[in-house]
Amino acid sequence: MASISIRNLVKRYGHYTVIADLNLEIADHEFVVFVGPSGCGKSTLLRIIAGLEPITAGDILIGDKRVNGVPAARRDIAMVFQDYALYPHMRVYDNMSFALELRGIPKAEIDARVKKAAALLHIEPYLDRKPKELSGGQRQRVAMGRAIVRDPKVFLFDEPLSNLDAKLRGQVRAEIKALSQELKTTMVFVTHDQVEAMTMADRIVVLQSGNVQQYDTPEAVYERPANQFVAGFIGSPTMNFFAVELRGDAVVFSHDGAAAPVNAVGHARLRAAGKAVLGVRPEHFAVITDSSDGVTVTVKLVEPLGSDTLVHFDLAGTSAIARVDPALRPKVGDRLKLDPQPGKTHLFDCSNGEVLR
Ligand code: ADP
Ligand code: MG
Secondary structure (H helix, E strand, C coil), X not given: CCCEEEEEEEEEECCEEEEEEEEEEECCCCEEEEECCCCCCHHHHHHHHHCCCCCCEEEEEECCEECCCCCHHHCCEEEECXXXXXXXXXXXXXXXXXHHHHCCCCHHHHHHHHHHHHHHHCCHHHCCCCHHHCCHHHHHHHHHHHHHCCCCCEEEEECCCCCCCHHHHHHHHHHHHHHHHHHCCEEEEEECCHHHHHHXXXXXXXXXXXXXXXXXXXXXXXXXXXXXXXXXXXXXXXXXXXXXXXECCEEEECCXXXXXXXXXXXXXXXXXXXXXEEEECHHHEEECCCCCCCEEEECCEEEECCCCEEEEEEXXXXXXXXXXXXXXXXXXXXXXXXXXXXXXXXXXXXXXXEECC
């Protein structure tokens, strides 16, 4: 049983508070991704779970056991780092077997475990090579292999893909996800890359300044962001934000007194606040071709992606992006009539960014 509970965690470096009061429950066998901008405390939190970093206050439980004072070596956790941290003078085989030999595990069992992990990770042909004779992706697999042979209760990954090129990153990403389904071990994976978070996680923890902004499935975080920070962080290109207000019974973009209506947003959600921040993802603009209302924008820049096309434009004093059908063949200077799709818009409180439901 390897659930992880973090209760009322506080972490300070001197007077600097990285984590003020954090609570998190990770279920047994769950694949959880910590995502957030650089410096938000992801590595600190992971190192705390690993036992590599003392805590200022609170409790860490692995399974049912409180591990606050338990050293890293006795937590039954394996950690894979960004820089792999392989022993350069050792063959791949020895890199993987080393920790098991230190533990005095019989040679035959070590051999079986190394070969099993090597097969799982498709690195059998490289067992006799030194790390410098491997590509980045192969080294990354060796680092994972070294973790797997230890048969830990929990795997921790700190941005393990950031040194790989884009293609390999996608491939190893899929391999780690497949591996997690095979091994059925609790996994915590840290990244600043929201695509990695979305594609791999059972649940995502969105962190900002040491605070959990949202903890939910990838679908929920994308479809129902709890606040403007999460809405802007998850999704690419990022969600567009516009100031809107209620005028009579109509919702309009509030800029320069130009009262362009936002047809897809009902006034009911805005009644109490009067004004708000409207969030629309690029993929949730409808291009209107009949005479119905919408806002007319001028295409400023076109980015064809093949599968769809990104159109940049200015609206209500903000620069924004819509994802449109490439068959439209938009050109710079074209006029497009756009309206957010009903049911796909988000409204956020102007003062604290919390979602208005
Ligand atoms: P992330 O992994 O999300 O990029 P970190 O957990 O590495 O962020 O760091 C969180 C914050 O704590 C940063 O502001 C960083 O400068 C600070 N920090 C990390 N380690 C130390 C340390 N040993 N001493 C002082 N401050 C630290
Ligand atoms: Mg980090």
